């Protein structure tokens with residue numbers, strides 16, 4: 570069985586504030602994308618990594634990866650307008666021998682290699698779609714826009730309509746793992762733009778299995794996530810894990 574890992578890395582990351590594309594921002598002096606690709610290539614079960622780069626940044630990403638010690642075969646393709654398009658383009662570029670595909674966001678640079686192997690292992694054990702999930706920490710409420718009041722300034726107020734039980738909810742991370750044929754079919758038949766790949770498999774009515782996620786696989790979205798990531802890297806260095 571040949572396992573490939575696709576890394577959608579073509580997003581701008583506007584929620585982080587102005588600057589370079591998110592995947593090229595550095596953590597501990599190393600671009601996020603390099604951290605993510607290293608985590609995948611260090612996993613025992615991953616044979617090949619395919620990066621979907623910003624369409625105008627393919628050469629830059631190739632040069633960047635060549636500069637760093639990656640340790641696995643890496644292909645770079647041009648990504649698309651949405652995350653889903655970026656994954657679809659990388660899927661098209663996979664060699665025929667690949668039968669298991671992981672999809673891992675560059676925006677989750679510190680996902681442990683053990684998590685990568687756990688997801689790949691579950692697919693190799695026969696599950697056609699596997700996602701890592703973690704319980705939710707916060708209380709979850711559904712809201713609706715409140716009534717606008719005369720002279721109200723700033724963002725419109727919101728009203729709580731329901732408190733949702735969180736016991737059967739999970740926050741879903743990446744890497745997500747798939748039987749290649751299933752993921753290719755899910756993308757080919759996609760009739761909506763979703764924020765993850767397992768969602769497309771769910772729309773085909775096929776089962777998606779959840780395995781235990783990792784706190785360190787958090788997604789870097791807001792500026793405070795960068796601080797947390799730097800702290801995780803400091804701790805790994807102190808423990809000799811880097």
Ligand code: C5P
Nearest residue numbers: 577578579580650651652655674675676
């Ligand atoms: O923006 P967000 O954090 O949800 O992006 C998730 C992942 O999808 C990131 O790694 C980002 O680089 C990637 N992406 C992409 N192509 C796009 C938009 C996002 O590869 N057009």
